[in-house]
Amino acid sequence: xxxxxxxxxxxxxxxxxxxxxxxxxxxxxxxxxxxxxxxxxxxxxxxxxxxxxxxxxxxxxxxxxxxxxxxxxxxxxxxxxxxxxxxxxxxxxxxxxxxxxxxxxxxxxxxxxxxxxxxxxxxxxxxxxxxxxxxxxxxxxxxxxxxxxxxxxxxxxxxxxxxxxxxxxxxxxxxxxxxxxxxxxxxxxxxxxxxxxxxxxxxxxxxxxxxxxxxxxxxxxxxxxxxxxxxxxxxxxxxxxxxxxxxxxxxxxxxxxxxxxxxxxxxxxxxxxxxxxxxxxxxxxxxxxxxxxxxxxxxxxxxxxxxxxxxxxxxxxxxxxxxxxxxxxxxxxxxxxxxxxxxxxxxxxxxxxxxxxx
Amino acid sequence: xxxxxxxxxxxxxxxxxxxxxxxxxxxxxxxxxxxxxxxxxxxxxxxxxxxxxxxxxxxxxxxxxxxxxxxxxxxxxxxxxxxxxxxxxxxxxxxxxxxxxxxxxxxxxxxxxxxxxxxxxxxxxxxxxxxxxxxxxxxxxxxxxxxxxxxxxxxxxxxxxxxxxxxxxxxxxxxxxxxxxxxxxxxxxxxxxxxxxxxxxxxxxxxxxxxxxxxxxxxxxxxxxxxxxxxxxxxxxxxxxxxxxxxxxxxxxxxxxxxxxxxxxxxxxxxxxxxxxxxxxxxxxxxxxxxxxxxxxxxxxxxxxxxxxxxxxxxxxxxxxxxxxxxxxxxxxxxxxxxxxxxxxxxxxxxxxxxxxxxxxxxxxxxxxxxxxxxxxxxxxxxxxxxxxxxxxxxxxxxxxxxxxxxxxxxxxxxxxxxxxxxxxxxxxxxxxxxxxxxxxxxxxxxxxxxxxxxxxxxxxxxxxxxxxxxxxxxxxxxxxxxxxxxxxxxxxxxxxxxxxxxxxxxxxxxxxxxxxxxxxxxxxxxxxxxxxxxxxxxxxxxxxxxxxxxxxxxxxxxxxxxxxxxxxxxxxxxxxxxxxxxxxxxxxxxxxxxxxxxxxx
Numbered sequence: 001x002x003x004x005x006x007x008x009x010x011x012x013x014x015x016x017x018x019x020x021x022x023x024x025x026x027x028x029x030x031x032x033x034x035x036x037x038x039x040x041x042x043x044x045x046x047x048x049x050x051x052x053x054x055x056x057x058x059x060x061x062x063x064x065x066x067x068x069x070x071x072x073x074x075x076x077x078x079x080x081x082x083x084x085x086x087x088x089x090x091x092x093x094x095x096x097x098x099x100x101x102x103x104x105x106x107x108x109x110x111x112x113x114x115x116x117x118x119x120x121x122x123x124x125x126x127x128x129x130x131x132x133x134x135x136x137x138x139x140x141x142x143x144x145x146x147x148x149x150x151x152x153x154x155x156x157x158x159x160x161x162x163x164x165x166x167x168x169x170x171x172x173x174x175x176x177x178x179x180x181x182x183x184x185x186x187x188x189x190x191x192x193x194x195x196x197x198x199x200x201x202x203x204x205x206x207x208x209x210x211x212x213x214x215x216x217x218x219x220x221x222x223x224x225x226x227x228x229x230x231x232x233x234x235x236x237x238x239x240x241x242x243x244x245x246x247x248x249x250x251x252x253x254x255x256x257x258x259x260x261x262x263x264x265x266x267x268x269x270x271x272x273x274x275x276x277x278x279x280x281x282x283x284x285x286x287x288x289x290x291x292x293x294x295x296x297x298x299x300x301x302x303x304x305x306x307x308x309x310x311x312x313x314x315x316x317x318x319x320x321x322x323x324x325x326x327x328x329x330x331x332x333x334x335x336x337x338x339x340x341x342x343x344x345x346x347x348x349x350x351x352x353x354x355x356x357x358x
Numbered sequence: 359x360x361x362x363x364x365x366x367x368x369x370x371x372x373x374x375x376x377x378x379x380x381x382x383x384x385x386x387x388x389x390x391x392x393x394x395x396x397x398x399x400x401x402x403x404x405x406x407x408x409x410x411x412x413x414x415x416x417x418x419x420x421x422x423x424x425x426x427x428x429x430x431x432x433x434x435x436x437x438x439x440x441x442x443x444x445x446x447x448x449x450x451x452x453x454x455x456x457x458x459x460x461x462x463x464x465x466x467x468x469x470x471x472x473x474x475x476x477x478x479x480x481x482x483x484x485x486x487x488x489x490x491x492x493x494x495x496x497x498x499x500x501x502x503x504x505x506x507x508x509x510x511x512x513x514x515x516x517x518x519x520x521x522x523x524x525x526x527x528x529x530x531x532x533x534x535x536x537x538x539x540x541x542x543x544x545x546x547x548x549x550x551x552x553x554x555x556x557x558x559x560x561x562x563x564x565x566x567x568x569x570x571x572x573x574x575x576x577x578x579x580x581x582x583x584x585x586x587x588x589x590x591x592x593x594x595x596x597x598x599x600x601x602x603x604x605x606x607x608x609x610x611x612x613x614x615x616x617x618x619x620x621x622x623x624x625x626x627x628x629x630x631x632x633x634x635x636x637x638x639x640x641x642x643x644x645x646x647x648x649x650x651x652x653x654x655x656x657x658x659x660x661x662x663x664x665x666x667x668x669x670x671x672x673x674x675x676x677x678x679x680x681x682x683x684x685x686x687x688x689x690x691x692x693x694x695x696x697x698x699x700x701x702x703x704x705x706x707x708x709x710x711x712x713x714x715x716x717x718x719x720x721x722x723x724x725x726x727x728x729x730x731x732x733x734x735x736x737x738x739x740x741x742x743x744x745x746x747x748x749x750x751x752x753x754x755x756x757x758x759x760x761x762x763x764x765x766x767x768x769x770x771x772x773x774x775x776x777x778x779x780x781x782x783x784x785x786x787x788x789x790x791x792x793x794x795x796x797x798x799x800x801x802x803x804x805x806x807x808x809x810x811x812x813x814x815x816x817x818x819x820x821x822x823x824x825x826x827x828x829x830x831x832x833x834x835x836x837x838x839x840x841x842x843x844x845x846x847x848x849x850x851x852x853x854x855x856x857x858x859x860x861x862x863x864x865x866x867x868x869x870x871x872x873x874x875x876x877x878x879x880x881x882x883x884x885x886x887x888x889x890x891x892x893x894x895x896x897x898x899x900x901x902x903x904x905x906x907x908x909x910x911x912x913x914x915x916x917x918x919x920x921x922x923x924x925x926x927x928x929x930x931x932x933x934x935x936x937x938x939x940x941x942x943x944x945x946x947x948x949x950x951x952x953x954x955x956x957x958x959x960x
Contacts, residue, residue, distance in 0.1 A: 006919055054918075179915045179916055180911075180913070180915040182914075182915060182916070202909075202910045202911040203910055205910075205911055206910035206911045209911075226913065226915065226917075227915050227916065239918060242917070242918050242919050242922065243917075248919060250919055250920075254920065255919075255920070256919045256920040256922070256923070257919075258919070258922070263922065263923050265920070265923075284923040285922075285923050285926065288922075292929075293922075293926060296925065296926065296929055297917070297922070300917060321888075321944055322887060322888075324888075325887065325888040325908070327887060327888075342913060343910060343911050343912070343913055344887055344909050344910070344911065344912045344913065345912070345913050345914075346912040346913055346914060346928070346929070346932060347887055347909060347912045347932075348887065349929060350929060350932050350933050350936060351887070353929070353933070354933060354936070
């Protein structure tokens with residue numbers, strides 16, 4: 001079966017306040033980096049039906065660089081090939097270049113359509129640029145466009161979130177990834193106590209999330225994962241591989257892979273990556289795709305998890321109690337969390353995985 | 359060894375907590391060269407970890423010292439350490455009965471305090487010669503003159519010539535020993551009379567069996583003799599008889615009248631060697647045992663369960679081992695719907711219970727869940743049958759109860775007169791019946807109350823201490839059963855009765871107690887996936903209710919390729935955390951919640 005290919009592009013013009021992904025600002029390394037990506041893809045030699053350029057800021061790469069990378073890989077003709085792109089670097093030339101290079105799905109880091117919020121997050125774009133980025137993407141030939149949206153920002157309330165979603169849904173996009181902000185340790189945001197103390201508490205974030213899900217469905221963006229919504233048929237095929245425990249190969253510093261039941265990671269070191277013939281791969285999990293892990297991942301999906309044969313009866317017993325409280329549904333031998341259930345999915349997964357083990 | 363009783367001095371040290379008993383004992387050990395300096399470990403006599411940390415003595419202990427006095431003679435000192443807490447009152451009284459004198463240590467700046475008073479009176483009751491000593495004269499706030507005056511007026515013994523010492527620096531400690539030589543009477547037993555010895559302590563040694571600590575009053579005991587323990591009638595052959603060095607037992611082959619020492623006689627069970635019992639010679643027994651012996655019965659019961667059900671066997675083994683050294687501990691298996699398999703354990707009091715629990719957790723590395731303590735209720739059924747109930751979940755249905763009785767105690771409280779009001783309030787709240795009050799002097803009073811035992815097992819001593827700033831001392835003895843209006847209060851979580859949380863309470867107190875427990879549980883039960891109603895009910899009637907709200911948010915919003923290993927680890931951690939919880943029906947209850955309901959007055 002064809003695999004997913006993830007390429008981590010570790011360059012950013014500037015780091016956002018809340019981000020804890022690996023990136024550097026020295027773009028002069030980009031050519032050697034691209035060569036290293038090509039070496040590693042060739043050395044791995046798999047066949048792929050999805051490709052994902054994540055970052056960092058993949059849109060900092062030129063069309064020529066992207067093309068070179070894609071040419072090195074064995075990619076199926078109908079493959080989904082995504083790239084993340086920041087609105088501030090999404091001018092029509094860049095987007096056309098990317099499209100010509102083979103990218104057929106663009107994911108725009110819009111995050112918010114409120115200029116105060118964008119400034120607060122340390123983003124380089126404003127809402128006008130965000131709106132323009134979507135237009136440019138359409139004009140450049142993209143018909144599969146995703147937008148990132150952040151929920152639960154400091155000072156946010158249900159009304160501001162709703163107005164954000166309404167405006168976003170009017171743009172010509174097919175997919176929205178709506179994340180609840182999480183303050184990661186060792187990010188500049190964690191230091192800004194003024195902001196952190198004004199982030200919605202659990203009660204309000206839960207209400208924000210539930211009203212976001214409701215409004216998105218109203219606007220024809222159907223929830224297919226905890227934080228992902230799309231028009232029918234526009235689900236991100238690459239990301240679905242993660243949640244369905246399918247194989248993917250990741251290259252670039254900090255990229256992760258899951259192949260043949262093993263997970264491994266590349267060190268967060270751009271120079272080490274560039275100067276090695278093949279990337280260093282550190283095993284992080286020898287026992288990937290266990291029943292427990294499948295449960296943990298597939299319960300993130302709206303389609304839910306098939307009830308495993310192992311411990312099925314105990315799981316159903318536990319699930320029925322949760323169903324009574326509106327946290328999940330059981331049908332066709334599957335367990336599917338409701339939006340209210342997604343909000344407490346960690347606890348639900350714990351409970352069901354314990355029931356499975358007993 | 360010269361066995362002349364004239365050269366023997368048997369004494370104990372009485373002191374308020376922190377007034378320096380252990381430090382003085384250490385200095386005395388040093389001065390008598392009983393312990394080489396390099397072997398000195400601070401507070402040698404208190405050799406259980408818990409004793410060192412809490413600064414209390416749990417079990418009595420004894421040591422023999424040799425001291426060459428200024429008069430040129432060598433004296434044998436037997437220093438007997440005593441516990442100070444009311445739970446161990448009986449052990450104190452037995453230790454005192456083994457002595458002729460008591461060194462009373464008083465802090466030079468704080469003066470005499472409540473807890474020492476009760477023990478000092480107990481010593482005087484046993485006709486002990488009390489030798490007052492003023493300690494901590496090195497402190498800037500020391501006022502030895504005032505403190506000596508206080509000892510004279512409060513206790514009524516001469517104290518103006520009391521040694522002023524600093525046990526910490528070793529100042530004047532020798533003077534204490536000289537006083538002991540001069541003032542503590544030597545023993546006066548008859549060495550040729552039939553053997554009569556008092557057991558004041560015992561412990562289990564895995565090689566020698568039970569070691570009993572005795573004070574020989576009359577006669578002699580030799581290795582090879584057959585001895586009889588008079589209360590139980592059990593007979594044993596003496597394997598070792600000797601005295602206690604600071605580090606090891608020394609087998610001297612025999613013990614004579616006036617001496618304090620140990621006997622090993624291959625005794626298998628500590629249950630046969632009851633503290634307070636009299637040891638005599640089986641072939642040539644004495645006419646009657648020493649006075650004052652009484653059975654020590656557990657007064658307080660609670661269920662102890664392993665947090666991890668798989669550790670049931672370990673818990674049993676640990677309890678068996680503890681019982682070898684602590685005859686006052688009783689236990690038998692019981693089952694709880696909520697907590698699984700465990701033991702109903704009996705204790706002398708709440709401190710005893712806490713200590714046992716702490717030792718189980720610390721020395722045997724067990725995680726425990728303990729249920730609310732209960733006393734033994736006497737219930738007469740409509741059928742005429744009488745049953746004793748030590749576990750609230752066995753409390754009969756109200757329909758079949760003719761009368762219910764609860765244990766009462768005679769309590770005496772000593773405190774400065776300023777606190778009489780607050781003590782009376784407290785006793786009133788605890789359903790106490792005032793008996794009398796008398797002034798010991800112009801500043802100190804003694805109050806007598808009759809109190810239901812179930813009102814004092816929870817936290818009475820703590821409440822008394824906090825209301826009298828630690829100045830009150832408290833003692834009680836069991837007086838019998840009295841009819842009472844009792845009800846069984848059940849706690850329901852999510853609609854299900856949690857048997858481990860049920861308890862018996864007086865009707866008048868039920869509502870207040872129910873409300874407090876519901877509140878405490880609400881504080882201690884974390885939010886769950888769904889709302890959890892907490893109800894307190896008598897029979898089918900709910901009298902208090904709280905709700906633990908449902909958890910709203912526990913989610914990892916982003917989970918992509920790179921996050922999966924991390925997410926899996928977080929999940930493992932979360933599951934690990936859940937293991938510390940008790941699953942009661944559909945509700946997860948942390949172990950702390952069980953403890954929290956015991957401490958309602960905080």
